Amino acid sequence: xxxxxxxxxxxxxxxxxxARIRRATIDVLYERxxxxxxxxxxxKVAGLSRGAMTHHFASKEEILTDAIAAMLEEVNxxxxxFAEEYGERGGTTxxxxxxxxxxxxxxxxxxxxxxxxxxxxxxxxxxxxxxxxRRFHEGLDAIWSALARKRGVPEDHARIVMxxxxxxxxxxxxxxxxxxxxxxxxxMLAFWKNEVRRQFPAPQKExxx
Amino acid sequence: xxxxxxxxxxxxxxxxxxARIRRATIDVLYERxxxxxxxxxxxKVAGLSRGAMTHHFASKEEILTDAIAAMLEEVNxxxxxFAEEYGERGGTTxxxxxxxxxxxxxxxxxxxxxxxxxxxxxxxxxxxxxxxxRRFHEGLDAIWSALARKRGVPEDHARIVMxxxxxxxxxxxxxxxxxxxxxxxxxMLAFWKNEVRRQFPAPQKExxx
DNA sequence: ATTTACAAACAGTCAAGTTTGTTTGTTTGA
DNA sequence: TCAAACAAACAAACTTGACTGTTTGTAAAT
Numbered sequence: 436x437x438x439x440x441x442x443x444x445x446x447x448x449x450x451x452x453x454a455r456i457r458r459a460t461i462d463v464l465y466e467r468x469x470x471x472x473x474x475x476x477x478x479k480v481a482g483l484s485r486g487a488m489t490h491h492f493a494s495k496e497e498i499l500t501d502a503i504a505a506m507l508e509e510v511n512x513x514x515x516x517f518a519e520e521y522g523e524r525g526g527t528t529x530x531x532x533x534x535x536x537x538x539x540x541x542x543x544x545x546x547x548x549x550x551x552x553x554x555x556x557x558x559x560x561x562x563x564x565x566x567x568x569r570r571f572h573e574g575l576d577a578i579w580s581a582l583a584r585k586r587g588v589p590e591d592h593a594r595i596v597m598x599x600x601x602x603x604x605x606x607x608x609x610x611x612x613x614x615x616x617x618x619x620x621x622x623m624l625a626f627w628k629n630e631v632r633r634q635f636p637a638p639q640k641e642x643x644x
Numbered sequence: 645x646x647x648x649x650x651x652x653x654x655x656x657x658x659x660x661x662x663a664r665i666r667r668a669t670i671d672v673l674y675e676r677x678x679x680x681x682x683x684x685x686x687x688k689v690a691g692l693s694r695g696a697m698t699h700h701f702a703s704k705e706e707i708l709t710d711a712i713a714a715m716l717e718e719v720n721x722x723x724x725x726f727a728e729e730y731g732e733r734g735g736t737t738x739x740x741x742x743x744x745x746x747x748x749x750x751x752x753x754x755x756x757x758x759x760x761x762x763x764x765x766x767x768x769x770x771x772x773x774x775x776x777x778r779r780f781h782e783g784l785d786a787i788w789s790a791l792a793r794k795r796g797v798p799e800d801h802a803r804i805v806m807x808x809x810x811x812x813x814x815x816x817x818x819x820x821x822x823x824x825x826x827x828x829x830x831x832m833l834a835f836w837k838n839e840v841r842r843q844f845p846a847p848q849k850e851x852x853x
Numbered sequence: 854a855t856t857t858a859c860a861a862a863c864a865g866t867c868a869a870g871t872t873t874g875t876t877t878g879t880t881t882g883a
Numbered sequence: 884t885c886a887a888a889c890a891a892a893c894a895a896a897c898t899t900g901a902c903t904g905t906t907t908g909t910a911a912a913t
Contacts, residue, residue, distance in 0.1 A: 445861060445908055452862080468765040470679040473898060485899090487863040495899070548761045551821050555754070556677040561822070568822050595835050602832065605818050606811025612760055613770065613777050623811065626804050630839060653882075657888065682872060694873090696889045704873070 453491060453501075455481045460502035465542055469549040474498065500563040503550055507567045510543060514574030522581035528631045531578060536604050536624060544608040575601065586635045596634050603627055658700070662710075664690045665697060669711035674751055678758040683707065709772040712759055716776045719752060723783030731790035737840045740787060745813050745833060753817040784810065795844045805843050812836055 443451075459481035463472050474495050478485045492498045517534060554561035575597060583593035607620055652660075668690035672681045683704050687694045701707045726743060763770035784806055792802035816829055 443908085448862065448908085466765075468761050470762070471765065474900095475898070484864040486865060486902095489900075490862060493900090545761075545764070548757065548818075551818060552677050552754075552757050552761075553679070555821055556675075556680065565822060595831055598828070599812060599832055599835060602812045602815030602819065603808060604811075605815030606813065607815075609757075609760060609814050609818065610811065612764055613774060619807070622804055623808055626808060657882085661888080683874095684872070693890045695876095695891060698874075699888060702874090 449491075452481075452483065452487070455483065456488060456491065456498065457502040457505045460498055461506050461542075461546055464499075464502075464549045465546050469553060472499075472549075496557075496560060499550065500560060503546075503564060504567045506543075506546065507564075507571055510538065511567075511570050511574045513538070514571070515577060518574065518577035518581055521578060522585075525585050527637075528582065528635050529628045531582065532600060532624065532628050532631060535575075535600060536607075539604050540608050540611070544605060545612075548609060548612075582635060586637070588635055592634070596631060600627070600631065661690075661692065661696065662700060664692065665700065665707065666711040666714045669707055670715050670751075670755055673708075673711075673758045674755050678762060681708075681758075705766075705769060708759065709769060712755075712773060713776045715752075715755065716773075716780055719747065720776075720779050720783045722747070723780070724786060727783065727786035727790055730787060731794075734794050736846075737791065737844050738837045740791065741809060741833065741837050741840060744784075744809060745816075748813050749817050749820070753814060754821075757818060757821075791844060795846070797844055801843070805840060809836070809840065 456477065459477050460472075463476050463480055467476065474485055474488060477498065478488050481488075488498065492501065521531070550560075550564075554564060576594065579593045579597040580590055582588075583590045603623075607623060611620065665686065668686050669681075672685050672689055676685065683694055683697060686707065687697055690697075697707065701710065730740070759769075759773075763773060785803065788802045788806040789799055791797075792799045812832075816832060820829065
């Protein structure tokens, strides 16, 4: 019975364990909710002992903020990538709205709703998250600024439309918790896409109406 | 040291105590957050013993759902009252948006954000809240339907604009938790009021553009 | 190339503090 | 006198942080 485990460097072990903890934390947050999220459960989902976690993190709060920050950073990566690709390609406004709706409703904002209220009651928690959230908004800005330049729309105005879009999507996702009705949200999204299209007139072709 | 307490009927005592518990529950929920809301704290804020609460409610969950339902019912009352008064008077669309923003950001949606995620993980909780939330939306519907009839706009369309407005407001309030910037939200609200105005052309006068 | 010493990574247990539901006792109104 | 309204104490269950011990990798010395 030779051990089938390949030897890994300490750094690799550490990095992988941290990743496991982060993933487990977000999973538990999403599936069980903030008030039910215990370090015991996180360790179980991560397949680790609680003692191992105390080696990597000093407190529960540190585990949470680290996991959330890592999650947002990852979203940022994808956001900037999309912004660059989109800027070169010059896509439609509909596409942006769909993209935002998609990645927000795919767990991101549900997880956000779990920890967001905590920041109202925990200054440290809030202080730790504000910088990553700022970066998140820079990522969004990159997308809409690219669009604004292409369409010759003032960036200030683009920013307002962007922020409004984000708020609509947040509000819609919040509502999905108590109201499940696909058509309802589809109608609203369609309506909003129409409005955004109006705000960003297409430069040459692609005007469908 | 004669007791200065006036004798009250059992029903009065009971009703007042229930009201105190409800108020305290919402207060604690708003100020301390869902995960920090304990029955001990609620009792303290209500100025009651925990034992007294167990007489009125069988469980913590019952205390919470009762308080939340009562809060929403009270909002509904005001909503329907506004709808009636507004319908007779025939106010502006700006006014509606302002009104919604006002009562949503005055604690209502902050409290909602505290308990909303819980409904994702607690079916009983959710089942108890869905009917009151439905009534809440009927109240909103009453306002916008009144407007739609006055302006000769299809009610379906009014409903979409209404729901979008609600979602924007929800999303904005959620964002205020991590971003405080009065001007930012003022600009967005102004932009949105403009959009709503476009969707509901004034019947005769009051066209400002 | 081993051996040896050390630090990082991990597991498991314990005690202190909270929280909730229950139970028992007391006061107030019908 | 009886029941509702309230108070207070209790027990069981959780959760967290701290502490102790074991394994795994690293690097220096032989």
